[in-house]
Amino acid sequence: AxxxxxxxxxxxxxxxxxxxxxxxxxxxxxxYYLFWYKQxxxxxxxxxxxQEAYKQQNATENRFSVNFQKAAKSFSLKISDSQxxxxxxxxxxxxxxxxxxxxxxxxxxxxxxNP
Amino acid sequence: KxxxxxxxxxxxxxxxxQVTLSCSPISGHRSVSWYQQTPGQGLQFLFExxxxxxRNKGNFPGRFSGRQFSNSRSEMNVSTLELGDSALYLCAxxxxxxxxxxxxxxxxxxxLTVL
Numbered sequence: 507a508x509x510x511x512x513x514x515x516x517x518x519x520x521x522x523x524x525x526x527x528x529x530x531x532x533x534x535x536x537x538y539y540l541f542w543y544k545q546x547x548x549x550x551x552x553x554x555x556x557q558e559a560y561k562q563q564n565a566t567e568n569r570f571s572v573n574f575q576k577a578a579k580s581f582s583l584k585i586s587d588s589q590x591x592x593x594x595x596x597x598x599x600x601x602x603x604x605x606x607x608x609x610x611x612x613x614x615x616x617x618x619x620n621p
Numbered sequence: 622k623x624x625x626x627x628x629x630x631x632x633x634x635x636x637x638x639q640v641t642l643s644c645s646p647i648s649g650h651r652s653v654s655w656y657q658q659t660p661g662q663g664l665q666f667l668f669e670x671x672x673x674x675x676r677n678k679g680n681f682p683g684r685f686s687g688r689q690f691s692n693s694r695s696e697m698n699v700s701t702l703e704l705g706d707s708a709l710y711l712c713a714x715x716x717x718x719x720x721x722x723x724x725x726x727x728x729x730x731x732x733l734t735v736l
Binding site: 539549551552553556608609 | 656663711729
């Protein structure tokens with residue numbers, strides 16, 4: 507099965523706190539990409555961060571970083587110094603590099619940042 | 622550079638009708654993918670086009686079809702609409718699918734309501 511699992515349907519933290527969203531996936535491929543997308547109430551899907559499976563170094567983008575554990579098939583997102591604008595649905599997704607492009611998404615985590 | 626655009630943004634149709642949704646990718650992007658998002662099923666892959674050819678198709682009935690034009694713009698069509706087709710339809714484009722530069726960027730979506 508080629509599934510992506512996000513075990514936290516909802517999370518809520520105070521502004522300026524650090525929060526970690528979990529994601530596990532299943533794949534038989536050795537080479538693939540992993541993504542975190544953010545979908546605010548406007549419904550626009552926005553890329554947050556990308557990780558290539560062949561890279562051991564964890565990706566970072568400003569306040570966003572990932573903890574990629576390839577052997578455990580785990581890909582968590584850490585948001586530091588959370589801001590009100592981070593309130594959104596967060597989706598973890600996996601894509602296979604070769605051939606046609608296809609993203610497999612998790613069910614999402616609804617993150618609320620409280621003032 | 623302009624992002625992915627989708628038209629129309631909202632549509633209301635009745636059962637049995639057909640609908641056509643349009644997607645213009647980011648300039649220079651050659652791959653277009655379509656996804657359906659519903660509260661119950663989450664985000665599901667519909668199909669992907671590259672150089673006017675459908676290269677990958679998700680598990681949807683034949684009522685769902687699409688095409689891509691020489692300028693990379695894409696349309697998807699749903700015939701004989703059913704209530705369950707009510708969803709947010711998202712289009713995504715990428716530069717060179719299956720390469721190290723490949724990342725999908727999403728449009729704002731078309732919200733389809735079937736009455």
